[in-house]
Amino acid sequence: MTQVDLVSRLADALPADRILSGERAGDYGADEALGAVAGTPGAVVFPESAAEVAAVLAAAHATGTAVTARGSGTGLSGAAIPADGGIVVSFERMNAILDIDVDNMVAVVQPGVTLRGLDEVLAPMGLVYPVYPGEYSASIGGNIGTNAGGMRAVKYGVTRHQVLGLEAVLADGSVIRTGGKFVKGSTGYDLTQLLIGSEGTLALVTEATLRVYPRPAHQATLLVPFPTMDAVMQAVPRVVASGIGPLILEYIDLLTMNGMVRIYDLDLGVPADVVATTVAYLCVMLESTRDERLEEDVQSLAETLTELGATDVYVLPPRAGTALVEAREKAFWLAKGANADDIVDVVVPRAAIAAFLTRVGALAEETGTFVAGCGHAGDGNVHLSVFQGDADKRADVMTRLFSIGMDLGGVISGEHGIGRTKKKYFLALEDPAKVDLMRRIKAVFDPTGILNPGALFD
Numbered sequence: 366m367t368q369v370d371l372v373s374r375l376a377d378a379l380p381a382d383r384i385l386s387g388e389r390a391g392d393y394g395a396d397e398a399l400g401a402v403a404g405t406p407g408a409v410v411f412p413e414s415a416a417e418v419a420a421v422l423a424a425a426h427a428t429g430t431a432v433t434a435r436g437s438g439t440g441l442s443g444a445a446i447p448a449d450g451g452i453v454v455s456f457e458r459m460n461a462i463l464d465i466d467v468d469n470m471v472a473v474v475q476p477g478v479t480l481r482g483l484d485e486v487l488a489p490m491g492l493v494y495p496v497y498p499g500e501y502s503a504s505i506g507g508n509i510g511t512n513a514g515g516m517r518a519v520k521y522g523v524t525r526h527q528v529l530g531l532e533a534v535l536a537d538g539s540v541i542r543t544g545g546k547f548v549k550g551s552t553g554y555d556l557t558q559l560l561i562g563s564e565g566t567l568a569l570v571t572e573a574t575l576r577v578y579p580r581p582a583h584q585a586t587l588l589v590p591f592p593t594m595d596a597v598m599q600a601v602p603r604v605v606a607s608g609i610g611p612l613i614l615e616y617i618d619l620l621t622m623n624g625m626v627r628i629y630d631l632d633l634g635v636p637a638d639v640v641a642t643t644v645a646y647l648c649v650m651l652e653s654t655r656d657e658r659l660e661e662d663v664q665s666l667a668e669t670l671t672e673l674g675a676t677d678v679y680v681l682p683p684r685a686g687t688a689l690v691e692a693r694e695k696a697f698w699l700a701k702g703a704n705a706d707d708i709v710d711v712v713v714p715r716a717a718i719a720a721f722l723t724r725v726g727a728l729a730e731e732t733g734t735f736v737a738g739c740g741h742a743g744d745g746n747v748h749l750s751v752f753q754g755d756a757d758k759r760a761d762v763m764t765r766l767f768s769i770g771m772d773l774g775g776v777i778s779g780e781h782g783i784g785r786t787k788k789k790y791f792l793a794l795e796d797p798a799k800v801d802l803m804r805r806i807k808a809v810f811d812p813t814g815i816l817n818p819g820a821l822f823d
């Protein structure tokens with residue numbers, strides 16, 4: 366189909382001023398994945414309702430045109446990169462918060478609502494939606510597409526734990542609703558959960574019902590230097606098992622911390638002699654509805670961490686604590702600015718992080734690769750920047766690195782997804798029986814293969 370044909374077909378589905386084609390559509394050809402090749406969409410559409418999304422999909426279905434959903438384009442796996450000549454459905458105009466239902470503790474939102482936009486409405490009400498990936502401009506639809514996690518997952522879980530129901534448009538333009546404003550259901554297959562993390566390959570989400578929580582008023586951030594990486598990783602399961610329930614439990618290796626301190630001008634008050642003996646840090650944030658309770662928890666956690674081999678425990682002043690967490694959120698930009706060739710977000714059982722990092726260290730040394738990072742230690746989710754300029758060598762290192770993670774009981778991606786950039790590793794290393802089952806599920810939802818082709822599968 367020519368671009369003129371495509372645009373005139375789409376003009377039946379929505380007004381012409383909400384269809385972009387030609388060069389300007391190219392702005393919607395990439396996300397934030399490192400090293401990914403951008404796509405060249407034939408058209409970008411900006412629907413304002415589920416009915417318009419349905420009309421676009423019906424037209425695409427009839428003509429066999431590829432369709433890629435797009436939230437804010439902050440994804441790190443190339444999952445929002447469209448097929449050349451295909452349609453990008455941008456959800457940026459479907460950004461209404463439809464309902465905040467305090468009795469049922471849910472928010473009903475359109476998919477283009479950003480995390481920042483939702484928080485701005487919830488915070489004054491004393492509520493919080495807890496999914497906290499490092500990029501607050503990310504959309505709820507994109508979070509659902511990737512099953513986004515982030516720093517607070519150690520306490521609240523990831524996106525799939527927060528989504529109670531969905532409205533979604535199927536490949537042929539029909540609309541389904543799943544779940545609702547209730548917390549349990551045992552009524553056949555759980556389609557809500559199937560759609561979460563499916564990277565826009567099964568259906569396009571047009572509405573989501575999300576859990577919200579009371580927003581604890583008091584927070585404290587602890588920065589905890591350790592002399593060995595092993596000691597850091599041994600401490601992580603103990604902190605989780607302590608019952609204190611940290612909001613954030615991150616590890617940051619020395620190199621990454623030094624970069625963060627320099628680039629983001631952090632003043633953390635750690636003396637130079639302590640920095641000199643530190644190999645990695647834990648960053649722990651606690652929260653509570655009561656100040657006295659928070660103080661007790663901080664005291665008790667500091668004692669536990671000291672027993673576990675921490676060099677010292679620094680309770681940061683609020684401003685420094687916020688600055689540290691914000692800098693940690695931006696660690697990806699640090700890696701990108703340092704010209705990292707690839708990034709990894711392997712997840713392993715949290716007690717296996719030490720073994721994972723030891724084996725990755727040996728792999729890096731053997732192959733002359735430089736590897737540094739940080740991660741959501743409480744979840745076993747390790748974020749590594751990989752510096753290896755030789756593309757063949759890098760592919761080998763990445764394959765072996767993912768294999769090590771899987772060998773330890775983990776999976777290739779904890780939260781960024783497979784998309785286009787991790788696809789070759791996923792297809793090479795994942796159990797073929799499982800991949801085959803996923804392909805068959807995809808074929809049931811999307812028999813002509815128009816939904817986000819190139820992501821997840823070839």
Ligand SMILES: Cc1cc2nc3c(=O)[nH]c(=O)nc-3n(C[C@H](O)[C@H](O)[C@H](O)COP(=O)(O)OP(=O)(O)OC[C@H]3O[C@@H](n4cnc5c(N)ncnc54)[C@H](O)[C@@H]3O)c2cc1C
Pocket residue numbers: 396397433434435436437438439440441444445456476497498499500502503504505506507508509510511512513514515516563564565566568569570571694695696697698780781817820
């Ligand atoms: C600095 C930085 C830090 C980050 N830190 C984290 C982190 O800690 N944890 C984490 O999980 N992620 C992190 N990310 C990645 C990113 O923010 C998440 O993947 C986020 O979920 C993407 O949201 P988005 O709106 O940008 O989605 P997009 O990138 O636009 O899309 C992501 C996927 O969702 C699909 N999609 C979008 N909207 C819909 C819809 N309505 N229906 C169906 N499918 C849809 C797309 O097709 C694509 O497959 C980080 C990114 C950056 C840049």
